[in-house]
Amino acid sequence: MxxxxxxxxxxxxxxxxxxxxxxxxxxxxxxxxxxxxxxxSAGPSLIAIKGGKGRLSPFETLAAETADAPRLPTGMAELDRVLGGGLVPASAVLVGGDPGIGKSTLLLQAAASLAQKGPRVVYLSGEEATAQVRMRAARLGLQQAPVALGTETKLANIIATLSSAPPPSLIIIDSVQTLWTEGLDAAPGTISQLRACSSALVSYAKGSGSTLVLVGHVTKDGQIAGPKVIEHMVDTVLYFEGQSGHQFRILRAVKNRFGATDEIGVFEMRFEGLKEVENPSALFLSDRDRGVPGTAVFAGMEGTRPILVEIQALVAPSLLGTPRRAVVGSDPNRLSMLIAVLEARCGVRFAGHDVFLNVAGGLRLNEPAADLAAAAALLSSFVGRPVPDDSVYFGEVSLTGAVRVVSHMDQRLKEAAKLGFVRAVVPASLAPDRQIADIALMPVSQLDELVAWFGMSSAE
The missing domain is CATH 2.20.28 (Rubrerythrin, domain 2)
Structure with a gap:
């Protein structure tokens, strides 16, 4: 050797x-x-030349018919939405998130929901004792669910235990950083151990037809520890997001071989566990500040789901040589660009002001269509004049100050009308050929038109 x-x-x-x-x-x-x-180890070319033990691999044409991947619904509609309709047999799913965000709670609820329907579910916890998991199950009211619970961390023992019985429908490993194999002289959680353990478990899942769910820790930058090592091995990568102090949790898909990568699931953290939120827009706007300068409602899209959220801005005089720019829930570079456009194209001077931008509810926005709503909130706070309570905003702002077209306009407007909004500020190029009942469209082609609505001239 x-x-x-x-x-x-x-x-x-x-x-x-x-x-x-x-x-x-x-x-x-x-x-x-x-x-x-x-x-x-010997190189693959040397093995192929000396060994001569390869076998012929069959090829197929692109025109061959392929059935859709079968789905196994978990019973949690929000989780199934993000997965693309449910769990796919013989697939591997990686779930990441900050410590204490609710990853174990979410997966324990999904495991119990699936096990109560009949499929065999195995839950292996490497971080908690069985008594701790049972206490959580009792708090969630799931102690009667027929989930097979274990606390093994040695890879050989896990594979041997799983192979000694019929393959389960779902295997949950919490977490992959605790696994180790005695074939490697490395501590658990290192790259070598992660690569070896993940590869062995994924191979078992592919061969047995079980669905494998791995829980991964995240680094201080919010990335799963050893990210590219594990993410390339699995079929689906989900991030469980949320902010401390907010009860909302967002489950977001960043990789999915069997579904869309822009879907999200919304949950509300309660003492009795995670509760699915069927109408996130109504929940995000339930505590909206009405009649206060610096707020605007954005009609956004997350995958196929329209979501209305409140964008809050505060523009205050600064005594600092370099005014502060702080963003929560959005891209700070997008705010810098928007302030630059307002200054260069519209004459609104933020040089002596601190600027703060916040997305209410703990949701993180990555959509450029939020530019127009953020601009409205900034201008409202700057002049101290509230925007109309019955209006929503969406549109992308270019560097020239033009308000550009965004997609899924009909879904955004229908969601706004359903929640009682009667006006929508939209890009001008979309307004003429669309009309939604009970909501009036207010087209904007240039950002300076929005500035004029607040009674400001280009010289201010």
């Missing part, structure tokens, strides 16, 4: 080097390089 050699592996990106360094040359992360044992 070849002697294992030593190498220095970055725990953030997986880069391998022959010497230690304080900063990874590949990803730039500090203090992430750890010495690990690496077993040398």
């Amino acid at each position: 070849a002697k294992a050699s030593r190498a220095f592996v970055c725990q953030a990106c997986g880069a391998v080097s022959n010497k230690w360094a304080g900063k990874c040359p590949s990803c730039g992360e500090w203090n992430s390089i750890i010495e690990e044992a690496v077993a040398p």
